[in-house]
Amino acid sequence: MSLRRTGVLLWKELTKGSRSFIFILALVVPVLISLLLALLFGTFFSDRAKLGIVDEGSSQIPARAANMEALLVSEFESESELKDAVARGAVDIGMVLPEGFDEQMAAREPAEVDGYIWGESGLDSRAILGTSILALFRDVAGYEPPVEIITTTLGEAQTLPWEDRLLPFIVLMTIMIGGMMIPATSLAQERQDRTLVALTTTPTTLGDVLTAKGIVGVLVASTMAVVTLALNRAFGGDAVLLIGALILGSIMAVTFGLLLGVMTKDTNSLFGTIKAMGLILYAPALIFMFPEIPQWIARLFPTYYIIRPVIEITQMGAGFEDVLPELIVLVLLIGGLIGITAFAAQRKAEATA
């Protein structure tokens, strides 16, 4: 293997390969998904009950409702807009506050409020909203709470919010698109276009080609993984250890991508293979999302050892010794994959010759 030739190939991969669809996908998808999730978790995936209000006067209720942590409050200009939002499920319950409502409440005069309930809202959301609305009315009417409440928190927190549960999936996807897809598609495309044969008839060896493509994959995967963690406000813990774990994870994704690129005969077969393996590749991240599934199952999948150290470092503040067992397995897997890839590449080269 020649360093100079590998360098030339690397430069070619970076300049020409960066125009490919998969390369752009590897850069754009993690950013897009991070932004999309930030939007979704602000509203749609939230467990909070959604209340819509039309204020025909100048009631204090919308502002007070917005201050309640348990509610997601939206204001609407008209009753028809509110009804449309309730019918679509954008809010669970909508109410129309008539003009002078606060004054009526303060004077303890009877008042009427029109309300709309989304048929598909759950009993829990209805109970939460019903009680919260009553509490808001009492608040505006100036009623004193009938009891004094003392709250105490017991035990230690164990559950993770959905944003944190989804993070392994996003990071793993980022690493797999950059690390696995870029070298695999590039290799399959070169084979399909017969440029690989042309290249290897020169003094350039298949090893030079694989190394150059692999380096590009590691660079893109690890850089985008860092960007994804930063975008999701999860780049924390021991930075050097985290970057080291991300680079190791990217190397494993790259070796797997190179193996796929070597084994599959064209891009059709490659995408078919990736499509079929999707569940296996992402299984550890999917299992992490659902704590009801026994978590030990995730250990059976190789990509667990890519993502677990990252999660331990970022979400649990783990140090080197804590993640060492996973990193050792990861290094062993990388070694094994490099061996298998080298063997497969050798066989392919012999078959082509």
Next chain:
Amino acid sequence: MNREMLGAVIRKDLRLWFKNRFLAVITIAALFGYAGIYYLLPSQIDETLEIGVFAPAIASALSAPLEEEGVILEQYASEAALKEAVTEGEVPVGVSFPGDLLAALALGERPTVDIYLSADLPQEFSDLYPILVEEWIALMAGTSMPVEFNEEILGPDMAGSLTPTRDRMLPLLAVFVLMVEVLGLASLISEEITTGTIKAILITPLSTEGLFTAKGIFGVGLAFVQVTLLMLVTGGLIKQPILILLILLMGAVMVTGIAFLMASASKDMMSVMWKGMLAMLILAIPAMNVLLPGLTTDWIKIIPSFYLVDAVHQVINFDASWGAVWSNVLILAAFAGVFLALGILALRRQFR
């Protein structure tokens, strides 16, 4: 149109598709994967609020009105048992009422109520429970508000029997299955255009119409069989099977037209991929709206897959009949016809 020749082209396409045994196996594996996702998700939605209570004197007065509203009260024999249950995660919240609560309220006093919250409880719910407890006690004390709430339920009232997420996800999985097969068909055709196979076929007595018919049957068949299998294994064909099959068939015709369009505008697999991903993202939006209601407004109806997704969702999850979804089926059929015609026109231009 010669039936034998049509059959020969379809057999050739099928052979090409399944020639790669790996591709054939993984097509089935992907189906199992989708079905696996479906069965991994919970089959029911828990709509209840579970609260532990130590209420020596008012247990029955508390529980009766609340259970109808989805609040389940777990009674504990002592405050210590209640605290232990919250600490161990048996219940997320525990409320300890004083024994003389009602008497104190009657005397106009403000008794103290202890609420124990599990550390796992999200912050928004931590703030909610004190409000809930205050309201229950206010109701028990008879301090009702002089407000009449005229409520109207919009849409079918599903409280207590909400559609599980996995059933909401079925239309999304169907769109994915259809679209993934589109990618395969489009790349197959674009490869045939690039390599000149199509022109070679057209030199034979097979007419252009015959070729389109064969490709159409192959594409529709491939997509339809897979999506039908998915529905079959997930129980999606239990209600109105003929209606569902018709909707899926229309969907398969529509995506075959889209595949023709993509193939006509693509040079290779990579080109098909990015166009296909874009199409998949757009067509998946209506399905995402079913999964996350309220995501979009009426503009979603301009996306052709809306009529497929909405019809499947209505039939599977709301027992809708022919009468309820006929307009969806008609519009979907129109879209399918338009896409197929456009796809054929675009491909025909490529052959010239």
